[in-house]
Amino acid sequence: MSLKIYLNGKFVAREQAKLSVFDHGLLYGDGVFEGIRSYNGLVFKLEEHIDRLFESAQTIMLTIPLTKAQLIEAVCRCLRINRLHNAYIRLVVTRGVGDLGLDPRKCPLPTVFIIADKITLYPKRLYERGLALITVPTQRNLPEALNPQIKSLNYLNNILAKIEAVNAGFEEAIMLNAHGYVTECTGENLFIVKGRRLLTPPTYVGVLKGITRQTVMDLAGRDGIEAREEVLTRHDLFNADECFLTGTAAEIVPVVTIDGRTIGAGRPGRVTLRLMRQFQALTKTAGVRY
Numbered sequence: 001m002s003l004k005i006y007l008n009g010k011f012v013a014r015e016q017a018k019l020s021v022f023d024h025g026l027l028y029g030d031g032v033f034e035g036i037r038s039y040n041g042l043v044f045k046l047e048e049h050i051d052r053l054f055e056s057a058q059t060i061m062l063t064i065p066l067t068k069a070q071l072i073e074a075v076c077r078c079l080r081i082n083r084l085h086n087a088y089i090r091l092v093v094t095r096g097v098g099d100l101g102l103d104p105r106k107c108p109l110p111t112v113f114i115i116a117d118k119i120t121l122y123p124k125r126l127y128e129r130g131l132a133l134i135t136v137p138t139q140r141n142l143p144e145a146l147n148p149q150i151k152s153l154n155y156l157n158n159i160l161a162k163i164e165a166v167n168a169g170f171e172e173a174i175m176l177n178a179h180g181y182v183t184e185c186t187g188e189n190l191f192i193v194k195g196r197r198l199l200t201p202p203t204y205v206g207v208l209k210g211i212t213r214q215t216v217m218d219l220a221g222r223d224g225i226e227a228r229e230e231v232l233t234r235h236d237l238f239n240a241d242e243c244f245l246t247g248t249a250a251e252i253v254p255v256v257t258i259d260g261r262t263i264g265a266g267r268p269g270r271v272t273l274r275l276m277r278q279f280q281a282l283t284k285t286a287g288v289r290y
């Protein structure tokens with residue numbers, strides 16, 4: 001049975017899930033999205049993702065033509081119809097069909113679609129051995145120009161950074177802001193462990209307020225580790241005891257080298273491994289049942 005896609009209120013076969021070439025999501029990257037996970041029939045942090053989607057939409061003055069409750073129900077129906085128990089969900093709202101000018105007033109009806117599909121997990125060795133990262137020349141968008149807190153369809157800033165990492169033979173990039181402070185990776189937030197403290201860059205340096213990032217800070221706090229936002233330099237990263245990335249798709253990924261410097265003991269650290277276990281346990285029990 002072919003995958004069913006939610007498209008503007010209807011469920012259609014994936015072959016029929018097509019959009020107009022005049023959709024401003026395509027022409028201008030004018031739209032917002034979320035990436036969500038379900039584990040064993042539970043959607044993880046669904047309300048948080050829906051809230052962030054509405055906040056992104058509010059900032060770009062895009063009116064989502066559904067209520068939060070209706071959108072939650074649409075996500076759950078999409079998972080049920082496709083009989084998916086462990087899934088990756090992509091929820092997208094675009095400005096909709098307009099003309100060839102960028103004026104959003106020419107787009108009367110936003111496009112809404114939801115894709116729920118099997119997840120392709122990252123290789124196991126990544127989590128066992130840890131990742132090697134580099135900082136790249138492309139700076140993270142200035143919050144004053146295009147706030148990274150808007151999860152918009154315009155990801156070229158991140159894609160350019162990804163290309164630079166891949167060209168250099170690395171899987172993932174660390175992006176700095178215009179002042180040289182550490183922000184995040186191309187689709188994940190970044191943390192370091194220093195002593196008994198867990199540190200991550202504050203949103204005002206230019207990062208997405210990641211939902212996994214918040215989950216990890218909550219888990220650490222419960223464990224008696226002081227988790228807080230702090231402005232970080234490359235020097236801070238090089239001298240960290242441990243480092244890891246967080247994101248909905250990747251979950252928690254240990255980092256073992258940055259710009260050729262070995263981080264801590266050069267293998268996934270104790271705090272990182274503990275948080276990975278606690279995160280796994282949480283995904284099995286917390287979430288919206290569908």
Ligand code: PXG
Pocket residue numbers: 035158184185186187188189208209210211212213246247248249250
């Ligand atoms: N920073 C950026 C720039 C992101 O796009 C995160 C951090 C992590 O946020 P969450 O809320 O997921 O903990 C993201 C998340 C994918 C994919 O399929 C993931 C993201 C964006 C695009 C694709 O892996 N983002």
